[in-house]
Amino acid sequence: MKTHKDPFYWARCLFFLLIGILVVRLLVLQVIHYANFHQAALDNHQQTQILYPKRGLIFDRHGTALAVPQNSHQIWLKPNHPDTQQTLQTLINLKVLAKPPVIKGSFPTLLKKHLSNQDVQVIGEHQHQLNALHFETSSSRLYPYGDIFAHALGYVTDPTNQTDAPRYDGVNGIEAYYNDSLSGVPGKHITSINAKGQLQQSLSIQPPQSGHNIKLTLDTHLQTTSHQAMSDLTGAVIVLNPNNGQVLALVSQPTFNPNLLVSGIDHQAFDQLAKADRRPLFNRAIQGLFPPASTLKPMIALQGLETGVITPDTQFDDPGYFRLPNHQHRFRCWKEAGHGLVDVAKSIVVSCDTFYYELGYRLGIHRLNSMLSAFGLNQTPHIDLPYAKSGHLNSPVWKADKKFEPWYPGDTILSTIGQGHTLSTPLQIAMATAQLATKGHTYQPHLLLATEQAEGNWQPYQPVPLAPINIQDKHWQLVHQAMADVIVSRAPTGTGWRFGQAPYTVAGKTGTAQVVSREQLADSQKRSHFDHSWFMAFAPVKNPQVVIVVLVEHGHQAISIARKILDAYFDHT
Amino acid sequence: MAIKPFLSLEKYWMLILITPNKLKRQLISSIKLDHWVIGCMLGLFALGLLTLASANDHSDLLLKQCYRLVIGLCLMLLISYLHPKHLFKIAPWAYLAVIVLLILVHFFGDIGKGARRWLDLGVLRFQPSECLKVIMPLTMAWVISFGGKRHQTLLISLLILVIPVFLVLKQPDLGTALLIAASGLGVIFLAGFSLRIWLYGLLAGLLSLPIIWHHLHHYQKMRIFMLINPESDPLGSGYHIIQSKIAIGSGGLLGKGWNLSTQAHLQFLPEPSTDFIFALFAEEWGLIGCLLLLALWLALTLRCLKIAQDCQSWFGQLLAGGITLMLLAECFVNIGMVTGILPVVGVPLPFMSYGGTSLITSLTSIGLILSIKRYRRQWRAA
Numbered sequence A: 001m002k003t004h005k006d007p008f009y010w011a012r013c014l015f016f017l018l019i020g021i022l023v024v025r026l027l028v029l030q031v032i033h034y035a036n037f038h039q040a041a042l043d044n045h046q047q048t049q050i051l052y053p054k055r056g057l058i059f060d061r062h063g064t065a066l067a068v069p070q071n072s073h074q075i076w077l078k079p080n081h082p083d084t085q086q087t088l089q090t091l092i093n094l095k096v097l098a099k100p101p102v103i104k105g106s107f108p109t110l111l112k113k114h115l116s117n118q119d120v121q122v123i124g125e126h127q128h129q130l131n132a133l134h135f136e137t138s139s140s141r142l143y144p145y146g147d148i149f150a151h152a153l154g155y156v157t158d159p160t161n162q163t164d165a166p167r168y169d170g171v172n173g174i175e176a177y178y179n180d181s182l183s184g185v186p187g188k189h190i191t192s193i194n195a196k197g198q199l200q201q202s203l204s205i206q207p208p209q210s211g212h213n214i215k216l217t218l219d220t221h222l223q224t225t226s227h228q229a230m231s232d233l234t235g236a237v238i239v240l241n242p243n244n245g246q247v248l249a250l251v252s253q254p255t256f257n258p259n260l261l262v263s264g265i266d267h268q269a270f271d272q273l274a275k276a277d278r279r280p281l282f283n284r285a286i287q288g289l290f291p292p293a294s295t296l297k298p299m300i301a302l303q304g305l306e307t308g309v310i311t312p313d314t315q316f317d318d319p320g321y322f323r324l325p326n327h328q329h330r331f332r333c334w335k336e337a338g339h340g341l342v343d344v345a346k347s348i349v350v351s352c353d354t355f356y357y358e359l360g361y362r363l364g365i366h367r368l369n370s371m372l373s374a375f376g377l378n379q380t381p382h383i384d385l386p387y388a389k390s391g392h393l394n395s396p397v398w399k400a401d402k403k404f405e406p407w408y409p410g411d412t413i414l415s416t417i418g419q420g421h422t423l424s425t426p427l428q429i430a431m432a433t434a435q436l437a438t439k440g441h442t443y444q445p446h447l448l449l450a451t452e453q454a455e456g457n458w459q460p461y462q463p464v465p466l467a468p469i470n471i472q473d474k475h476w477q478l479v480h481q482a483m484a485d486v487i488v489s490r491a492p493t494g495t496g497w498r499f500g501q502a503p504y505t506v507a508g509k510t511g512t513a514q515v516v517s518r519e520q521l522a523d524s525q526k527r528s529h530f531d532h533s534w535f536m537a538f539a540p541v542k543n544p545q546v547v548i549v550v551l552v553e554h555g556h557q558a559i560s561i562a563r564k565i566l567d568a569y570f571d572h573t
Numbered sequence B: 001m002a003i004k005p006f007l008s009l010e011k012y013w014m015l016i017l018i019t020p021n022k023l024k025r026q027l028i029s030s031i032k033l034d035h036w037v038i039g040c041m042l043g044l045f046a047l048g049l050l051t052l053a054s055a056n057d058h059s060d061l062l063l064k065q066c067y068r069l070v071i072g073l074c075l076m077l078l079i080s081y082l083h084p085k086h087l088f089k090i091a092p093w094a095y096l097a098v099i100v101l102l103i104l105v106h107f108f109g110d111i112g113k114g115a116r117r118w119l120d121l122g123v124l125r126f127q128p129s130e131c132l133k134v135i136m137p138l139t140m141a142w143v144i145s146f147g148g149k150r151h152q153t154l155l156i157s158l159l160i161l162v163i164p165v166f167l168v169l170k171q172p173d174l175g176t177a178l179l180i181a182a183s184g185l186g187v188i189f190l191a192g193f194s195l196r197i198w199l200y201g202l203l204a205g206l207l208s209l210p211i212i213w214h215h216l217h218h219y220q221k222m223r224i225f226m227l228i229n230p231e232s233d234p235l236g237s238g239y240h241i242i243q244s245k246i247a248i249g250s251g252g253l254l255g256k257g258w259n260l261s262t263q264a265h266l267q268f269l270p271e272p273s274t275d276f277i278f279a280l281f282a283e284e285w286g287l288i289g290c291l292l293l294l295a296l297w298l299a300l301t302l303r304c305l306k307i308a309q310d311c312q313s314w315f316g317q318l319l320a321g322g323i324t325l326m327l328l329a330e331c332f333v334n335i336g337m338v339t340g341i342l343p344v345v346g347v348p349l350p351f352m353s354y355g356g357t358s359l360i361t362s363l364t365s366i367g368l369i370l371s372i373k374r375y376r377r378q379w380r381a382a
Helices: A007-032 A034-045 A084-093 A117-125 A146-153 A173-177 A179-183 A220-230 A258-262 A267-274 A293-307 A344-349 A353-363 A365-374 A396-403 A409-416 A426-437 A473-488 A518-523 A558-572 B009-018 B021-031 B035-055 B060-080 B084-108 B128-147 B151-169 B174-191 B195-215 B218-228 B239-251 B277-310 B314-338 B356-374
Strands: A046-051 A065-077 A109-112 A133-142 A187-193 A199-206 A214-216 A235-241 A246-253 A316-318 A321-323 A330-332 A340-342 A448-454 A457-460 A507-513 A532-539 A546-552 B110-112 B115-120
Touching: A007 A034, A007 B174, A007 B239, A007 B277, A007 B314, A034 A046, A034 B239, A046 A199, A065 A084, A065 A117, A065 A146, A133 A258, A146 A173, A146 A220, A146 A246, A146 A258, A173 A179, A220 A235, A220 A246, A220 A558, A235 A426, A235 A558, A293 A344, A293 A353, A293 A365, A293 A409, A293 A426, A293 A473, A293 A507, A293 A532, A316 A353, A321 A353, A330 A353, A330 A409, A344 A353, A344 A473, A353 A365, A353 A409, A365 A409, A426 A473, A426 A532, A426 A546, A473 A507, A507 A558, A532 A558, A546 A558, B035 B060, B035 B277, B035 B356, B060 B356, B084 B115, B084 B128, B084 B151, B084 B314, B084 B356, B128 B151, B128 B174, B128 B314, B128 B356, B151 B174, B174 B314, B239 B277, B239 B314, B277 B314, B277 B356, B314 B356
Parallel strands: none
Antiparallel strands: A046 A187, A065 A109, A065 A133, A187 A199, A214 A448, A235 A246, A235 A546, A316 A340, A321 A330, A448 A457, A507 A532, A532 A546, B110 B115
């Protein structure tokens, strides 16, 4: 009966075919592309809100707040929302937005950040017309002391500029160095919404973990005094405790207002700041490279004594210049008339260049540099700030590497007075001073005093000792005494006489870094050709508690600034 | 003591108990329905009601559907007792009546969702185009079994087919028009005209495609565009099909579980009770549930085809076959539409979608098939 021509046979085949097509289609949708559709269904109804963690606060050593939270409001446009047009029109009518935004794909679009209080109020009143709007409040950063701590603290970025991991990140200073500890871990709040964007239920909450609060070694009073003492000069001040490496004040002038950078200034204003003549964003204290000049002399004197090239009684004659054997060139002392017979103590007190030319010539560049390296002048100090730079000592290897020039005996002579190619940062000089003050037993410089691991549980930072410098105690004593005489000696007059009489004892050393040659300076009236002035000191002379280094670019005020700051230090404690 | 009502329910149960077993057997055997057809159909109804319960928070809708179901089943039982020879007699008159109603719809019909489909008769409000789903196979079966396997018969039957299809297309209701055309052609196919005619027909159909395209409404053209590339307009015309595919695809192998749909419950899926009920079902029951559903459909339609084949009268064969084809075509068009292989045409899924008209039509169709089974022996047209 049933031949292949029977229409019912073909109808049955057709039925199998049609159902087969549907089965294949369902296999494609439900098995092969399951992952895509599963995700699409989740994307449809799950909304993830990032819960910002509280960023840790920053305090000074006495508990004064240096960086505190401040609320910041943003508005976002939900993607693919049916009420998008109405919402945008309402925002424009309310003058919250100036013009419609560019909407890219199906991502939330940031409409405006750092809303004013008035904007927030207006949006709250018209919420029912703004269905496609997502309002978000996050904690921003406020620096109550503004520009005073700018170079030490750094600042944080604007989180709304990032799309993948929206959180505040430190860009510079302490904020950057301790970013991981300060920032905490963001949380997530996943909610379910319906097709109209209305909230249905909360699916899961992963709470954010707050960042740790930190206490710094900085002293607000000292920092403020240092900032004010520098006033509108260009330069840097570092005050630290040589007995544990705690940095009490770190100032670089000119400075900037970090609050402006947090709230997001435009590119033009930022460029203006970054490219300004005196470079306010540049942290001179840890990055500025300057000729160390006469600040090296106590260290070179120590090397002379240690190696036995000179004794405390060795005297050199200073006719006002030094001449290498068989050379005509005169290396001049800063005092044209010369200092006459000079021993090592006097050489420090009057800062006699000729003495060091002679000493350097006898020591040779290698013995010279080995001592300066021991004082850390050839390496980056380990400080808890990003982007610290290292100066370098001029040496035959360095000169061949970098300048492709041979070494001349004159290079050694110039190195003894910290000129030529030798450069140092103020922090390096401060650390060298700390080594001098502690007789070679100081600690790594640091700004972190303690971290709050849990509520009220402050974990103190453990100072790390630096490699000790082994020098005979009598030589340390001699140099300490000479440096004390730099301030107080009247016959001969110490180069630090301007420091004046103080209720505490001070040991110091001045430095004058030449920017151009003496001849050029004499003709020039340009401020940018003026010498830089250094002043390094520790006090009291016995059992030093504080080290200070002041650098003033193109000015001579380093000593008087140091006086103000040390006065503040001893008045206060 | 409370007085028991005179007509309490218990007493009726007692009636069943005291009925003699012989009489009971006679009563039950007189119903003589096909177990396969009834079983598959009730299975589909059960799945449909389950899905409807998930689609709606309120039980009103579900109760209403149950109520209609009971009425529909009674109607089906009644129709199963209707002898096909009566159908044979009323076929031409029913056809003429429907044509008249369609013309009335064209002038006086109510407009719903942009199309003129409804006719309001005061007490009853219905779509004459729905009736065609039954009357078309009936008329075609009548014409062919009356005229025999001749070329003239073929021409006349095609003419009879084209008039209502054109009228429904004008409403406009592309989905129903296509289904009616499919069922008419199905009857012609089952009549066994030679293969060459089908080739000519196919050729003619292909040639007329541009003309049909030209006469389609803009929204119908958009639906076909959307089928090819729904992502081109995710918030507009493509929205329905994208959300439906997401619902089905996200069901995966085992589904999200009953009443755990996110696409329908959070209102992403449009029309989860009516046209898109399959998407909701697929989301909650996964591929396993879908295979069960399709197996029920295949079993039901193959059984109906068997009933058609076993009928000794040609009219009965053609009628039952045409109706079966129509049911499967509806199923295929609906599921094809929600899975995105056919354009969105607004055809409900028989036995599952919420809606009275569709339910009554489907049950009438099953009733007719059961009647053909009951009176499968050869009879002579009066």
